[in-house]
Amino acid sequence: MKIKAINGFKDILPDEVHRWQRIEACARDIFQRFGLREIRLPILEKTELFARSIGETTDIVEKEMYTFPDKGITMRPEATASLLRAFIEHSLHLQRPVQRLFTIGPMFRHERPQKGRLRQFHQIDAEIIGAQEPQVDAELMAMGQMLLTELGLTASLEINSLGCPDCRPDFREKLVRYLEEKEEGLCEDCRRRRTTNPLRVLDCKKATCRALVQNAPSILDSLCAPCREHFQAVQKNLDLLGVTYKLNRFMVRGLDYYTRTTFEFIASGLGAQSAVGAGGRYDGLIHQLGGPGLPGIGFAMGMERLVLLMESTDSEQQALDREIDIFAAALGQEAMEFATPLIHALRKLSVRAAMDYSGRSLKAQMKQAGRLNAAYTLIIGEQELAEKKAILRNMDTQEQTSFSLEGDTKELAGILAKTCMETARSES
Structure with a gap:
């Protein structure tokens, strides 16, 4: 059990x-x-x-x-x-x-x-x-x-x-006298409160009690x-x-x-x-x-x-559900070894970054990026490494742009971080 x-x-x-x-x-x-x-x-x-x-x-x-x-x-x-x-x-x-x-x-x-x-x-x-x-x-x-x-x-x-x-004592006396005349219609709790804590009767959520106190004395008059x-x-x-x-x-x-x-x-x-x-x-x-x-x-x-x-508020829902700013979809061992330090460098720059280490297909990794509601996915495979150009996909618009892999890890992380921050500002 x-x-x-x-x-x-x-x-x-x-x-x-x-x-x-x-x-x-x-x-x-x-x-x-x-x-x-x-x-x-x-x-x-x-x-x-x-x-x-x-x-x-x-x-x-x-x-x-x-x-x-x-x-x-x-x-x-x-x-x-x-x-x-x-x-x-x-x-x-x-x-x-x-x-x-x-x-x-x-x-x-x-x-x-x-x-x-x-x-x-x-x-x-x-x-x-x-x-x-x-x-x-x-x-x-x-x-x-x-x-x-x-x-x-x-x-x-x-x-x-x-x-x-x-x-307050003068108002309390006025209220107690008023409630005495309405006692029969009050709920059980309010009948008890009438003498122990009469002000609470005014706050009762039951419709019958609320109707009975509509003409009760107002403390603002006392x-x-x-x-x-x-x-x-x-x-x-x-x-x-x-x-x-x-x-x-x-x-x-x-x-x-x-x-x-x-x-x-x-x-x-x-x-x-x-x-x-x-x-x-x-x-x-x-x-x-x-x-x-x-x-x-x-x-x-x-x-x-x-x-x-x-x-219940639809506005900003997408930004609220955002778990990851950028997801690296690395295809193959060489791409994974390239993406691993890049993801770590992004995290040092306060970017929420993630990647998959299991070597799954691109389709599976894109599904994972979607579940995390990532703002961007950086796609890196053997061809991208050879051409030194990765694919950066905007996960909201599905627009894809070429991202140059020329430069060291720190430089690349800085460029990606700037992109992610601009997106976060536009969503806030």
Whole structure:
């Protein structure tokens, strides 16, 4: 009997990995432009960390965490709490008053697996700690939008404000009174949440609950003056940055630590789980975890969902699937001995190059080049060596040109590398 992967845990196969690498490379490039530095965090943390930060009455803590009760440890269900634990433990605020950090890695939640939502999933997480200005909120959202745009993806930005400990209690009372009148029509989870975590009722995905809360009080009507001014400034700065957004008064997020600005990037084509990324401000969380009273804001993007969106995008598909820039089809022992150092020289020049060493026919080698989606195939046989002219075939257009073999290996590799780089630039 074959052993298979655990339900909700997925292998990322070689044909898929290039998309993951492209997402990670693009994220690192953009984050560095905004001054973020990478931090790498452990997968296991003390259970108390997530109970205190995420909230004991959230679905994540109540039902979804992978916890080892006898050890008091949990596999991280999200990155922010772990990152803040490291920030506090190592007193990073003493090194720099404002820390801009990001991390990329796996998270774990025990929930029903579905499209783009697995029990082991991967997130890109970006956090700015120590800055409370609304300009920072807008800058972080603009950074997330830039990442999606440079990946060739389209998503809309939705924003809301959850207020602060001064104004949220009044809104909570209004909402609880409203939900009391609608209790009979609420789903079982929302009837339970109505008293433990009433804001989560607004975020229920079931159609019956969504219909019942359409006329619920809006937290935007209950904001205190400082929260209202902050949220207005966030919108003004999004306008200055040219970032399009819309207000969503039902957005509450699933974690208790959020205050003031919250946001989501919504993409079509992902079914009910349409958020490809989300985040918000958590100004009291660091102090709650035993650290200094510093503000913070961050967001996370699900890599599985980004990959799904990339797979559904036809543009740049050929460039994404490109495994090899040039394949050398060498026919005969002498041609193989000529091509071997040439391929090695190309690799030294950062060109993705490959060849076959089994001595198969030209037809078989051309099929192999096609499977690798090579941009070019360099055909070298006895006649080509004698005439010192190889055949260079563009695998996309099938156009063939003569390629001079006059010169040493380094010179030939340089010419081929230039050709491959020009093709790569035209595809990007």
